[in-house]
Amino acid sequence: MQSQIPFTEQDEMYMARAIELAKKGRFTTTPNPNVGCVLVKNNQIIGEGFHQLAGQGHAEVNALAVAGERAKGATAYVTLEPCSHYGRTPPCAEGLKAAGVVKVIAAMVDTNPQVAGKGLKILSDAGVEVAYGLLEQQARALNLGFFKRMEHGLPYVTCKMAASVDGKTALKNGQSKWITGPAARQDVQLQRAQSCAILTGADTVMVDDAKLNVRQSELPQSLPTDLPLRQPVRVIIDSRNRLTPELALFKIESEVIIFTTKVDKSKQWPHFVRHIEVPALDEKVSLNAVLETLAQLQFNNVFLEAGATLAGKMTELKLIDEYLFYIAPKLMGCDAKSLVNFAPLTDMKNTVNLTFKECVNIGDDIRITATTHVPNT
């Protein structure tokens, strides 16, 4: 297999196009990754495609279908190494080979252990010129959740928080409607629609009587997908079996997983509710076990919408990859409730260090994206 070679400006342009295509799948491909493919011959795009739904054609297959016979002699730009294994569809590496593609440039090698270079090897062994490492960082960013699961056996967890600029999420009496404005709440709906699961605690469900679903009416008018949006699975941690089927959440017919330490069989649940028992830690559900289970169930991206206690525990356990802080132009005062609750610190050396990635205006509010990763990893 050929290692990285110098890429041209043309190469970069086509790969950037493939990345744009891949993004179109971000509401629908789970548990598969988002992938885009562009086929080029004589400096012309002769076919392009992206992966839309698991079980349906991969990006390469869709692009080849457009190109037809013309694919012979073409170069394929793919945002991820073509797959080498028989899943619900045949391996794409074989498809590209069979179509007579002469060169394949992959943005990155797939870290899925089922692929991991094997796709490129199939091509290389067949005499197809292969290269990889073009716009790798952008390609990786398409599938943070998929790669986290492949590489660490855990989902990528994004913790969403809405607060006043003095870091308060509710008044002392519990009032919190509304801290952020309609544009921020719309943005949260968009984030939910891109997530495999919404994770929260029983408290949040009970106190807010939250539905935690994606509501078409609250989404932006124009979405970058024509496919029906999926409803993320609503995952609730209920160590002490406090949830009851009467809550608003259970009136929405869409999958729910309840993690508990011991299922209480006395309650009657709707058919779409599933209980999973996981080991207890200090009489509470082990959060590590919850996330490992979610990864085994092929959840790539988990959107955590929790109160200060669960968010604090997840922070302490280093289970959060990214925070989205929706900050409103308001002051609520010392007396109001704080964002994250974890064991008191006694030394500034022990603060939880993040990296600010982005800060954008969302209506009258701002949204700060921060990761728990150190830069360049």
Place this chain on the structure above:
Amino acid sequence: MQSQIPFTEQDEMYMARAIELAKKGRFTTTPNPNVGCVLVKNNQIIGEGFHQLAGQGHAEVNALAVAGERAKGATAYVTLEPCSHYGRTPPCAEGLKAAGVVKVIAAMVDTNPQVAGKGLKILSDAGVEVAYGLLEQQARALNLGFFKRMEHGLPYVTCKMAASVDGKTALKNGQSKWITGPAARQDVQLQRAQSCAILTGADTVMVDDAKLNVRQSELPQSLPTDLPLRQPVRVIIDSRNRLTPELALFKIESEVIIFTTKVDKSKQWPHFVRHIEVPALDEKVSLNAVLETLAQLQFNNVFLEAGATLAGKMTELKLIDEYLFYIAPKLMGCDAKSLVNFAPLTDMKNTVNLTFKECVNIGDDIRITATTHVPNT
């Protein structure tokens, strides 16, 4: 006096230049406003200037000095209505008239009651064509402090706060070094250097043993001024006379004003320390009285660097015009100390509403500028 007339692109370009010039004075002109002036004849700049130091030449005088005889027949672009009164220097309106300037475009009418249209009237009465209202908003932004004092008899108060992204300023044990990084601290020095006064409470001075001065070594290498920086006057509220001359603040030989309800004459203070008695409210210094006094002393811009209590009181009394939040990519937890302390709220309707003006990266931190003003005023 002629009212607003249509301005050309050329006009706007010259006024934009005058505004850039005015900014050069922002470290030095207090208590005077920042003003820039550009003289143009035959579509060429024949002289430009800005106000540098109170008591020295105004912008128009400096520009006329450059232009000399050529000023005859020129158009003057000034960021503020030329003055009409004899202060430490003669009126600029007379100077422009005497130099034979034929047209004066002012970005805005001066709201200083000593001027308030009289400058433009002198010119108009002498047959000089006058117009105003070009880039007025930008011109106004040059002198928020000066206009606040002229229009409301109060200084423009900027409240600086440094916090973690969860809104915490110190650990429970008081540790707070350092929340923000060196770039943010350098930016604070730059803000101090542009302020007439730093305002704080005795607590902050005593707990941090803060010097509250501008330190050349901590400023950015290149500053937009060649003039020696002024030291803002350090203003401390000490209702209960708890300050002592041994504190680090009093080792820096630079003006200090201490506001108290009753001066304690038992302590020996350095010559640069001055006490001012103001009326008490609930046994504490009246903050309204403090700010009115500072305005009478010709302070335009007050930089508030206070703890949660004083910042909270100032917030409640609506004495703050602008907040600068330096937000660090850290979480410190619920247990740590919050940003602003004011009387507990019981209804979300009563949160303190701000308007986000800007959000920029400062090193690893971000700086959010928020005003207490409603948009478009």
